[in-house]
Amino acid sequence: METTAHFENITQEIARRLNAATQEIVVAVAWFTDRDLFDVLCRQAGRGLRVRLAVLHDRINVGAGQRREHHRHRRR
Structure with a gap:
């Protein structure tokens, strides 16, 4: 995967990448409030x-x- 820096429309770019995922998404951040x-x-x-x-x-x-507790999904 190519690394690209984004300084504008960051939320939209992250959403675009998340929506493009096909198998798994792993997010590790200090704060997640969006x-x-x-x-x-x-x-x-x-x-x-x-x-x-x-x-x-x-x-x-x-x-x-x-909010996360309300949207908890489990896949076995």
Whole structure:
């Protein structure tokens, strides 16, 4: 995969890349608070993709974590 730096429309570019995934999405970031990107992850999980999200357990993510609990998908 080629690495490209993006300085404009970053959220849209990340969403485009997440939507293009076909098997698995792995996200590891300190803070994940973007509702639109989280919705993309949930949709992809609903389509059957394996989605893994690792975030720092702190007060910034706790409020967002309540939304994540609501959208939890399991694939065995």
